[in-house]
Amino acid sequence: MTDLIETVVENREMVQPNHANMLDVAHGGNVMKWMDEVGAMSAIRFAGEMCVTAHVNQMNFERPIPVGDTAYITAYVYDAGTSSVKVRLVTERENLQTRERERTTESYFVYVAIDEDKQPTAVPELTVSTDEGERLRQAALDGRNGNGGH
Structure with missing residues (x-):
């Protein structure tokens, strides 16, 4: 069993000119790629196996x-099936000089754990043993079900 708190992965990507579109803001495709990479890290950390992206929920770009x-990206596993791993991803814009942050994007990705033969393989049970873990799980479930996740 793996606890939700153990699956939390946070990562930053500095937005450089080569990541930008014509408006000098991060290209949405780059943000999606970064989110997918951080989400996979969380899923792999949970499953103890390689994981591949199976599904991306709706992704709204709320601000540039x-x-x-x-791009400050936080990912964590909030639910799991037999071989599937559900990950909540939140991206925030962060100004390093002022430390100001504001949410830009939120989504829910599903990964599938695979074995050495690249076939789906079982994942452990997700446990939640802390108040913070329960708060994160509830935030993910509320957001995933359209109950004010953002």
């Missing part, structure tokens, strides 16, 4: 991330 700011 300007060149020079960072």
